[in-house]
Structures are given as structure tokens and as C-alpha cells.
Amino acid sequence: MSAFAQLPGVAGQSTSPPAARPGRYRLLPYLLLLPGVAWLFLFFALPLAQLAAASLYDPNGSLSTGYTMTWAFGNYPAALQAYWPQFGRSFRYAGTALVLALLMGYPLAYVIACKAGRWRNLLLVCVVAPMFTSFLVRTLAWKTILSDHGWLVGLLRDVHLLGPDGRLLATPVAVVLGLTYNFLPFLVLPLYASLERLDHRLVEASRDLYASRWQTFRRVTLPLSRPGLIAGTLLFFIPATGDYINAELLGTPNEYMIGNVIDSAFLVRLDYPQGAALSFLLISAILAVVFGYLRRAGEDVR
Amino acid sequence: MARDVPAGDLCLADLTKTFGAFTAVDGLSLTIGQGSFFALLGASGCGKTTTLRMIAGLEEPTSGQVLLGGRDIARLRPHKRPVNTVFQSYALFPHLDVFENVAFGLRRRGIRPVDGQVRQMLTLMGLDGYERRRPAQLSGGEQQRVALARALINHPQVLLLDEPLGALDLKLRRRMQIELKRIQTGAGITFLHVTHDQEEAMTMADTVAVMNAGRVEQLGAPAEIYEFPATAFVANFLGQSNLIAGVVAGGNGGDVLITAHGVRFSVPSARARADRGPVYLGVRPEKLHLVDSVDQVPAGSQYLTGTITDASYVGVSTQYLLRAGCDTELSVFVANSGTQRRYGPGDRAVAYWNPQHAFLLGRRADEDEPSTPVLDEPVGAARD
Numbered sequence: 082m083s084a085f086a087q088l089p090g091v092a093g094q095s096t097s098p099p100a101a102r103p104g105r106y107r108l109l110p111y112l113l114l115l116p117g118v119a120w121l122f123l124f125f126a127l128p129l130a131q132l133a134a135a136s137l138y139d140p141n142g143s144l145s146t147g148y149t150m151t152w153a154f155g156n157y158p159a160a161l162q163a164y165w166p167q168f169g170r171s172f173r174y175a176g177t178a179l180v181l182a183l184l185m186g187y188p189l190a191y192v193i194a195c196k197a198g199r200w201r202n203l204l205l206v207c208v209v210a211p212m213f214t215s216f217l218v219r220t221l222a223w224k225t226i227l228s229d230h231g232w233l234v235g236l237l238r239d240v241h242l243l244g245p246d247g248r249l250l251a252t253p254v255a256v257v258l259g260l261t262y263n264f265l266p267f268l269v270l271p272l273y274a275s276l277e278r279l280d281h282r283l284v285e286a287s288r289d290l291y292a293s294r295w296q297t298f299r300r301v302t303l304p305l306s307r308p309g310l311i312a313g314t315l316l317f318f319i320p321a322t323g324d325y326i327n328a329e330l331l332g333t334p335n336e337y338m339i340g341n342v343i344d345s346a347f348l349v350r351l352d353y354p355q356g357a358a359l360s361f362l363l364i365s366a367i368l369a370v371v372f373g374y375l376r377r378a379g380e381d382v383r
Numbered sequence: 384m385a386r387d388v389p390a391g392d393l394c395l396a397d398l399t400k401t402f403g404a405f406t407a408v409d410g411l412s413l414t415i416g417q418g419s420f421f422a423l424l425g426a427s428g429c430g431k432t433t434t435l436r437m438i439a440g441l442e443e444p445t446s447g448q449v450l451l452g453g454r455d456i457a458r459l460r461p462h463k464r465p466v467n468t469v470f471q472s473y474a475l476f477p478h479l480d481v482f483e484n485v486a487f488g489l490r491r492r493g494i495r496p497v498d499g500q501v502r503q504m505l506t507l508m509g510l511d512g513y514e515r516r517r518p519a520q521l522s523g524g525e526q527q528r529v530a531l532a533r534a535l536i537n538h539p540q541v542l543l544l545d546e547p548l549g550a551l552d553l554k555l556r557r558r559m560q561i562e563l564k565r566i567q568t569g570a571g572i573t574f575l576h577v578t579h580d581q582e583e584a585m586t587m588a589d590t591v592a593v594m595n596a597g598r599v600e601q602l603g604a605p606a607e608i609y610e611f612p613a614t615a616f617v618a619n620f621l622g623q624s625n626l627i628a629g630v631v632a633g634g635n636g637g638d639v640l641i642t643a644h645g646v647r648f649s650v651p652s653a654r655a656r657a658d659r660g661p662v663y664l665g666v667r668p669e670k671l672h673l674v675d676s677v678d679q680v681p682a683g684s685q686y687l688t689g690t691i692t693d694a695s696y697v698g699v700s701t702q703y704l705l706r707a708g709c710d711t712e713l714s715v716f717v718a719n720s721g722t723q724r725r726y727g728p729g730d731r732a733v734a735y736w737n738p739q740h741a742f743l744l745g746r747r748a749d750e751d752e753p754s755t756p757v758l759d760e761p762v763g764a765a766r767d
Contacts, residue, residue, distance in 0.1 A: 290491060
């Protein structure tokens with residue numbers, strides 16, 4: 082036992098701050114919460130309850146004849162049975178897009194945060210700039226880029242990556258590319274925030290302790306950017322799974338995702354019970370995936 | 384490990400680092416013997432940390448070599464060098480617990496099993512039972528020991544310490560200084576310690592190099608540098624000095640004679656860094672003694688007469704300022720041994736010193752350190 086053991090610890094008993102005068106500000110936190118809570122209650126919780134009720138209406142009703150509440154739990158298995166391919170497709174497309182976005186977004190965020198120097202702010206603006214135009218316009222632009230007579234398809238045909246009649250538009254590839262593009266900033270920004278806070282001295286310490294560049298990334302940079310990585314993947318994956326614009330504009334009914342089905346249930350087929358049931362199925366599926374992910378990835382994050 | 388002799392000397396050869404137009408380290412050449420405790424001492428921005436980073440491999444030299452046991456490691460990647468660093472503010476990995484922090488270097492080199500070594504090192508550092516704690520749950524002193532353990536467990540040939548005690552409070556710092564010295568002696572590892580704290584450098588190091596503007600101003604054992612500084616910078620950076628601007632007036636046997644504002648002083652030529660032209664006559668404050676009148680000055684001493692302008696009681700000593708001329712204030716430290724009369728502001732007093740304790744430094748003709756007392760009227764004389 083060395084003399085170190087007898088060194089006095091720096092952490093000692095902390096003196097508690099003087100107690101606030103009771104009563105005076107006790108209600109303040111609740112007052113501050115009030116607007117947000119009221120908003121969420123009126124425009125989220127109530128409609129959600131209404132939606133839950135609608136998902137249990139008699140499926141034989143219609144808007145004109147009116148719906149009756151029959152606690153029709155059968156709506157759920159029926160909806161799932163009819164549309165499970167679209168469900169599967171939603172998660173597949175969103176998952177593929179997420180992988181692509183990570184492959185592009187992590188290096189991008191890393192370079193902006195750690196290597197860009199005075200170009201950092203400009204690059205950040207570039208990441209956010211597409212958001213200045215509407216989601217719809219951006220997706221329509223992809224339609225032009227991927228069109229059969231566009232230069233991209235022409236080029237791919239010339240190098241025989243596509244057959245002479247091959248196309249990009251109206252294929253799963255187009256939908257996945259659209260999803261990747263549209264939600265990329267949601268992945269990059271939290272990742273950037275996490276990497277930007279990374280203490281460069283830790284990287285140096287790792288290099289000093291015999292870690293190669295790759296080992297340093299694997300053992301220090303990556304674990305320390307995990308909070309941003311988790312936030313970014315969730316912000317990307319959740320809206321991408323529920324998205325229907327990309328499948329609508331860049332795909333065909335063969336590429337339709339669950340969002341398209343819900344959209345048509347409410348606005349075209351006017352089948353409210355089914356639309357509501359599908360919505361709840363989607364919510365629960367996403368929640369299940371998110372919780373599963375957080376349990377694995379989120380443990381140990383501080 | 385190189386087989387040539389001397390086996391593990393760290394040798395910096397004409398090491399230079401420039402950042403744009405700024406030269407951080409300017410043709411630095413040093414040899415640090417294997418197993419020695421070497422301190423690079425200097426103010427911030429003097430190039431000491433850049434030097435350390437070049438040895439660690441975190442900065443590539445613009446030119447020059449870093450030789451370890453005769454092998455040039457200056458262009459090796461940091462993880463290829465048998466050198467480890469204790470970083471300023473420690474840089475412990477916040478996502479790893481104490482055990483994994485300490486095991487990091489072993490694991491990266493593929494050494495297995497790590498358990499025994501890590502536990503042994505934690506015991507040595509008095510960190511038993513801390514294995515599963517995170518750095519954020521440790522006090523400053525505990526973090527310091529983890530940082531040290533994390534570096535030492537790799538048995539580096541050279542351990543670099545970058546102001547490792549700066550974040551600790553005074554008492555803890557004193558104990559860590561002693562402990563570091565003990566570990567260094569026991570492990571036989573070369574320690575290169577970078578600090579701006581002269582007391583810390585003197586306490587721990589066998590050899591101190593005082594750096595200024597990317598160059599070494601003076602190198603030597605702490606007592607040697609303190610007692611006989613080579614430049615005005617060193618004289619003022621390492622402790623305090625009273626520097627009196629004067630001009631060499633000639634020699635007298637073994638002495639150099641100096642005229643400072645019309646008054647003659649002498650310094651043994653062994654204590655003179657210059658024997659002609661403008662010079663500074665230097666005396667350390669604790670080498671000055673105070674008496675009431677010139678009659679009490681012992682033979683062989685030199686003296687200045689003046690008025691006490693300030694007296695600060697600091698426990699072990701009382702620090703006086705003696706105004707000995709219009710713009711001349713001498714700093715005088717008198718040990719509170721109980722045998723000395725206490726002076727107050729306004730009292731007349733005579734400060735005397737043994738010429739053996741004075742030193743003579745070269746001075747550029749235009750140079751006049753603002754902090755330096757300058758005599759401008761004859762107030763004292765050599766008395767032999």
C-alpha cells in the first residue's frame with residue numbers, strides 16, 4: 082500500500098445551498114410547463130385518443146352512414162393481414178436508407194466537426210440548406226434527376242450498370258435514395274453536435290497509448306459520439322419509416338410503404354377504422370424497434 | 384529497443400518547430416540521460432509543451448531529430464514509440480472505468496491477460512477498489528493517479544509529464560511531487576517533466592532546463608541554476624533576483640569590479656558571466672541581510688543603505704522592500720528565526736551581502752529590465 086492511499090480526497094461534503102423560501106416559487110415549474118402540456122394535450126393526446134377509438138369502430142360503417150363503436154379489435158389483425166408487405170417494406174426501405182445515410186453522414190459529420198476549421202459553419206449551412214425548400218419540391222427534383230431520359234440513367238446505361246431498358250425511377254432504389262437524401266440532415270446534425278464536443282486530447286491520449294488510428298476511432302471516437310449517433314439514427318429512422326411522399330413520387334404502388342396505405346385509407350378509401358388501426362400498428366412497431374435499439378445501444382451512455 | 388550505447392538516452396538534436404511564421408521551438412539540442420528526472424521549465428508559450436508533443440509524436444518537427452537510444456523516432460507515429468504521456472488535465476477516457484483506462488495501452492498492444500498487471504498497478508497507486516469507477520466519479524488527486532497508472536503500466540522508456548500537478552491544490556501537489564519522485568527513482572524510467580512552476584521543477588528534477596522563446600536559456604542541476612543563473616531571464620524566472628544595472632570597471636586579482644551609478648562593487652570572477660561592458664549585478668533576496676547601521680556590516684561584505692518601504696510577514700520569513708535610491712527597491716527576505724529585529728516601513732536600514740553570493744550577468748547596453756532596481760545615486764560602497 083503506497084502513501085497515495087492516505088491522500089485526502091478532494092471530494093468532500095458539500096454544503097447545501099440556502100433553502101429557497103418555501104411557497105414563493107413552488108408553482109413556477111408547473112406554470113412553465115403549462116403551455117406545452119396544454120398544447121400537447123389538446124393537439125396530441127386528445128386526437129390520439131380519438132384515433133384509438135376510431136380504430137375500434139365497426140368496420141362496416143362509413144362516413145355517410147356514421148360509425149358505431151363496437152370495440153372491433155378484429156380491425157387490427159385484419160389490417161395487418163391485408164398490408165403486412167407494406168409494413169415490411171417500410172422497415173426495409175428505412176433500414177437500408179439508414180445504413181446509406183450512416184455511411185455518408187458519419188464521415189461528413191466527423192469532417193465538419195473535427196477537420197473543417199474555418200469552413201465548419203459554411204459546411205453546416207450546406208447540410209441544412211436543402212431544408213430551406215419544401216420537402217415536396219426536393220423530392221420532385223429527384224424525380225427529374227432519376228428520370229429515364231436524365232443524364233444519370235444515361236450514364237449508368239452507358240457503363241452497363243443498368244440494362245438498355247433499365248430505369249431508376251419507379252424502383253425501390255429511387256425510394257431508398259429519396260429517403261436517404263431527405264432525412265440525412267436529421268442524422269448529421271446530432272452526430273455533428275456530439276463529435277464537436279469530443280475532447281481532442283482524448284484522441285491524442287489514445288494515440289499515445291499505442292492505439293492506431295483505426296483503434297482510436299473504434300475505442301474512443303465512436304463510443305464518445307454514441308449519444309449523437311443514437312439521437313441521429315432515431316431522428317432519421319422514425320420519420321423515414323412513416324414517410325409516404327418518397328414512395329408516392331419516386332415509386333409505384335409496388336414500392337408503397339405503410340404511410341401510403343394510411344394516407345389512402347383516410348383520404349381515398351375513407352376507411353377510418355382501418356387507417357386508425359394501421360396508424361396504431363405503425364406507432365407500436367416503431368416504439369418496439371426504438372426501445373429494442375435503445376436497450377442495446379443506450380446502455381452505458383452517459 | 385536499440386542495443387547501442389548509451390542504451391536509453393533521449394537526445395534532441397537541433398529540433399525545430401514552426402507554426403506559420405511563429406517559431407515555437409528553435410534549434411533545441413538536449414541530452415536527457417536514461418533514468419533521470421528532467422524538467423523543462425518555462426512560461427507559457429516558451430515552446431516547452433511543443434517540445435514534449437514532438438517527443439510524444441503528437442507534433443511533427445519542422446526539422447531536427449528525436450533520438451531515443453540512438454534511433455531517430457521523430458517521424459514515427461505516436462503509437463509506435465516507447466514513450467507515454469501524462470497529459471495536462473489527464474485526458475482520462477470518460478466512457479471507460481478506471482480498470483479499462485489503465486488497461487488501455489496493454490489491450491491495444493494485444494497483451495493478454497491484463498488483469499494481474501492492472502491490479503498490481505492499481506495497488507501501487509493506492510487505487511484498490513476503484514476499478515469500476517468512472518473518471519467523473521474521482522477527485523482530482525485520484526484522477527491524477529489513474530493517469531499516471533495508465534502511462535506507467537506500459538513501462539515506457541520515457542514518461543512525459545505535461546504539467547501533471549497543475550490542477551491539484553497546494554497540499555496535494557506537494558505530496559504528489561514527493562510521490563512522483565519516489566516512483567521515478569524506483570522504476571528507473573526517464574521522466575521528462577514540463578512545468579511553469581519553478582518550485583515544482585526544483586523539487587523533483589535532477590536537471591532543469593529553463594526555456595525561453597523556443598530555446599534553452601540554461602541547463603543544470605536546480606541548485607546550480609538557482610545559485611548562479613546564466614541570464615537575467617533565468618535569474619528572474621527561477622525565484623526572485625535583485626538585478627542592479629552597472630558597467631564593468633576592470634579587474635582586481637580574482638575579482639571583477641563594477642561601477643553602478645558611481646558606486647563600486649566587486650564580484651569574484653568565478654561568479655561573473657561577463658567581464659566587460661554593461662552588466663547586471665545580481666543578488667538573491669534571501670542572501671541580503673538587514674542591519675541598523677553601516678558599523679554593523681561585517682568586513683568583506685558589500686552594502687546599500689536605504690529606507691524600508693514595505694514589510695510583509697509570510698510566516699517563515701518577512702519580505703522587506705528597501706528603497707535604496709530614487710527608483711531602486713531591493714527585495715530582502717529575512718528568516719523569522721526570532722533573533723532578528725523587525726523593521727517597519729519608514730525605518731532606515733542597511734542591506735549587505737557576501738560578494739561570494741552575488742553574480743554578474745551580461746547585459747545589452749539598451750536593456751533595462753523594468754522589474755530591475757536601478758541605482759541612480761551613490762548610496763553604498765565596497766568595504767574591504
